[in-house]
Amino acid sequence: MNTFNLKLLTLLFVSVTCLYFCSDKLNVFPILMLGDSLTDSSILEYNNQPISTIKKCQKIKNVAMVKTHKCAGDMMASLLLRFAENHKLEVLLPERPSSVVGYSMKPQFRIQNPSRLPNGKFQVMALHTMYNYNYWNSIMETPFTLIGLTREPLSQFRSYFYYTREYFHGENRIESKEEGLSTVLEQLQLLVKGDIKKIDGFDARRYQNIMFVDFGGYDIKEDIDVTNYVQQISNNFSVLIVNEMFDESLVVLKNKLSWNWEDVVYQKMNVAKSSAMISFTQQEKEAHRLFSPKDYLLYEESVKKLNKDIEKIKNFNEQLSEFKMLNKKVSSFCQNANTVNAAISHLFVKDVKYNCNGFFNITNFDCKKVSQGILQYVKFHIDQKEKYK
Known part of the structure; x- marks a missing residue:
């Protein structure tokens, strides 16, 4: 193995190790943003399962x-x-x-x-x-x-x-x-x-x-x-x-x-x-x-x-109960997100039976989205259009 390849592998190992052990402080991992589709082929693991192998929803988007x-x-x-x-x-x-x-x-x-x-x-x-x-x-x-x-x-x-x-x-x-x-x-x-x-x-x-x-x-x-x-x-x-x-x-x-x-x-x-x-x-x-x-x-x-x-x-009734439970947790989490528990970076619920990824995760940032009114969203989308014309 030549010197260049050895340095490259060493750099990759250090980067991945830092990302894994420093994630809590950096707030990079295991945070998953609301709506992310988990299509990344990253080697990082979530719940001991490679992200690339987690089941994906084939969402209807139009x-x-x-x-x-x-x-x-x-x-x-x-x-x-x-x-x-x-x-x-x-x-x-x-x-x-x-x-x-x-x-x-x-x-x-x-x-x-x-x-x-x-x-x-x-x-x-x-x-x-x-x-x-x-x-x-x-x-x-x-x-x-x-x-x-x-x-x-x-x-x-x-x-x-x-x-x-x-x-x-x-x-x-x-x-x-x-x-x-x-x-x-x-x-x-x-x-x-x-x-x-x-x-x-x-x-x-x-x-x-x-x-x-x-x-x-x-x-x-x-x-x-x-x-x-x-x-x-x-x-x-x-x-x-x-x-x-x-x-x-x-x-x-x-x-x-x-x-x-x-x-x-x-x-x-x-x-x-x-x-x-x-x-x-x-x-x-x-x-x-x-x-x-x-x-x-x-x-x-x-x-x-x-x-x-x-x-x-x-199993509709089970799904409805799961949804109501999650929505209640989101409401409580988001109410606290801007107050005493602002340091809590995300709400993670494992073993979510009826989510195609098997878990539920939202962040403080997502709380702003969930509670945002219609005119704020319209303004956001208009601004995005102006920005990327």
Whole structure:
């Protein structure tokens, strides 16, 4: 062996030894960043297993989501934008930070922030825009997976009403949102009976079949066409996330897209206070069902589809328990990450049965990602585009 080769081997041995024994201080190893795919052929070992031999998830990465109004859309959008960041995917973005990329009754919208990919396509859509498959298919990398969000319609109506505060202006100004909602629902009962033609000071059409419109059904009128369209949505969307079964929906999403638990852990955002969660009378429920029948059809089909998907997943209840346990640990770890336990560099959980790598690992840095809001993510992705143009 010549002198050069001997020096090279000695240098390699010293480097690997230093990396192994100094890793805790350097915070280099065994840290694995959230979303890393473990494709490195490094000789370093993790849990006495070469990284190159650890099982890898063949993740589905091209994803387009219908971000319906007030259906946990910000949480899901942040989750998808985090996934896009971790996997360096091209995202459909507005020109400046916003949760909307294009929303109108037209079948397509102007792309404000062009793709950097050679073919001009996008890999992730996560912001507000009305669903239109033909147009989406023309701007997305194919094949891509469709995700939709739904919520119990009257609960969504309440949340959207509180958000827009439409009835609190002008001559009919009402200070209390609870009183405003009660007044509108009372008027709504008269409207569906035909006793009145409109609700003064309130644009009722804006609140009618909100989810169905977001899913692109704004011009579908006939009952048979509505039923067929809802069935098309059920058939074409890989996952229809149900707000009232959010964790269950994410377990289904994780299975269908071959993701890791690190990809779907979350922290709650924009959750209404308990004082806002008033109950409804039977008359109010019936009136709203008559007012927005398409939303109820869509929601009930979503619940039906989700339950069918759950039945197809082996050991679903075990997976759900594992996910809830990990999400709880993440919440606790991330709450402490910026306070008394800031020195703890990462949360590592071994023997994670339903993660394809067999373990779960996130870092302090990942906590910032998990808790980051949608506008922060949009700004990040816009800045990245500007930086690497």
